Amino acid sequence: EKGGFASFMDKEIHDQPQAVHDTLLGRMDASGKLVLDEMHVDETVLKSIDKIVVIACGTAAYAGQVAKYAIEHWCRIPTEVELAHEFRYRDPVVTEKTLVVAVSQSGETMDTIMAVRHAREQGAKVIAICNTFGSTIPRESDAALYTHAGPEIAVASTKAFLSQVVACYLLGLYLAQLRGNKFADEVEVILEELQQIPAKISALLERKQQVLDLARSQQDTQSVLFLGRHVGYPVAMEGALKLKELAYIHAEGFAAGELKHGPIALIDSGQLVFVVLPSQKGRDSLHAKVVSNIQEVRARGANTVVIAEEGDEVAADYASEVIYVPQTTTLLAPLLTTVPLQIFAMELATAKGLDVDQPRNLAKSVTVE
Ligand code: F6R
Numbered sequence: 001e002k003g004g005f006a007s008f009m010d011k012e013i014h015d016q017p018q019a020v021h022d023t024l025l026g027r028m029d030a031s032g033k034l035v036l037d038e039m040h041v042d043e044t045v046l047k048s049i050d051k052i053v054v055i056a057c058g059t060a061a062y063a064g065q066v067a068k069y070a071i072e073h074w075c076r077i078p079t080e081v082e083l084a085h086e087f088r089y090r091d092p093v094v095t096e097k098t099l100v101v102a103v104s105q106s107g108e109t110m111d112t113i114m115a116v117r118h119a120r121e122q123g124a125k126v127i128a129i130c131n132t133f134g135s136t137i138p139r140e141s142d143a144a145l146y147t148h149a150g151p152e153i154a155v156a157s158t159k160a161f162l163s164q165v166v167a168c169y170l171l172g173l174y175l176a177q178l179r180g181n182k183f184a185d186e187v188e189v190i191l192e193e194l195q196q197i198p199a200k201i202s203a204l205l206e207r208k209q210q211v212l213d214l215a216r217s218q219q220d221t222q223s224v225l226f227l228g229r230h231v232g233y234p235v236a237m238e239g240a241l242k243l244k245e246l247a248y249i250h251a252e253g254f255a256a257g258e259l260k261h262g263p264i265a266l267i268d269s270g271q272l273v274f275v276v277l278p279s280q281k282g283r284d285s286l287h288a289k290v291v292s293n294i295q296e297v298r299a300r301g302a303n304t305v306v307i308a309e310e311g312d313e314v315a316a317d318y319a320s321e322v323i324y325v326p327q328t329t330t331l332l333a334p335l336l337t338t339v340p341l342q343i344f345a346m347e348l349a350t351a352k353g354l355d356v357d358q359p360r361n362l363a364k365s366v367t368v369e
Helices: 008-014 016-024 043-048 058-075 084-090 110-121 159-178 182-195 197-206 209-217 232-247 256-261 286-299 334-351
Strands: 051-056 079-083 098-104 125-130 143-146 223-228 250-255 272-276 303-309 321-325
Touching: 008 016, 008 334, 016 159, 016 182, 016 197, 043 159, 051 058, 051 084, 051 110, 058 079, 058 098, 058 159, 058 182, 058 232, 079 084, 084 110, 098 110, 098 159, 110 125, 125 159, 143 159, 159 182, 159 334, 182 197, 197 334, 209 321, 209 334, 223 232, 223 256, 223 286, 232 250, 232 256, 232 272, 232 334, 250 256, 256 286, 272 286, 272 334, 286 303, 303 334, 321 334
Parallel strands: 051 079, 051 098, 098 125, 125 143, 223 250, 223 272, 272 303, 303 321
Antiparallel strands: none
């Protein structure tokens, strides 16, 4: 059932082109309009919402953090992401005009279930983004948008993460279309770009040897830092989480701009630092800003591994090593840049002789609060 792979995690990483494809399947009508048949929330309600709150835990919360950038950009609806276990205990401002989006692979995470119940008690509409048909979270929500990533067996989430990002993006595009936002006209173009992602992930997986070699060379590493900016920031945190849970190595993800406000003190000679570099063609000066962050850590002796877009003209000048990913738009880049980080964590753990499917102290779904 592992389909010839060494672990379920390895298989699920390789399932990702299919997972993204399946999450996108059947969402467009003949005219190129996005249709979400499952969206059983009154359109007048969706038109009137004034805030979105994404609630989730762990990797699912990082998917929500990635989506926040896209949803706010496309819909101009203020969007917050909150850890489900924090949400319920701090008297959050939730009204009938709040759309709560509960993201969960299993649909059985107790922290998220309790947050959904709390949100509904306050009168919010709740949409579940879930991978497990008929599980508790979609059953207790007003509507469910399924991710269709297929069963995820390995404890560490991989394909579910990419599918969650895609499903959240579909929701954002749907709202932009419904509410007639500026981006409504571009929905078709963005969907086209999304359709190209599976082939790009496949291309990336074909070149995985570089990441495998890198991981094997880092078996004795005690600490790894991950830097990112904009959507690269939650990607950095996801890369760190994968490494902690699989390889039991101290790892931290930072917003690259935060570096000089403290974390740069951690940088010492030989410190391994992954940097998620945005596209050179992307918005504003994001790329240049992150390049200067690479210079800052490099000047202090860091070993910098940079995830950059193919065709990036400067990454190689600043990095100890560059891992190239295919070109896409700024907002879709996390669907590619996350993949080498998953492979790195899996392979480093494997090289240390650890069980990547069943890391110590962890369960696939956390059904207690
Ligand atoms: C990390 C991981 C966890 C889950 C989290 C939420 O690899 O798997 O952080 O993402 O426990 O689980 P779900 O999505 O089932 O609610």
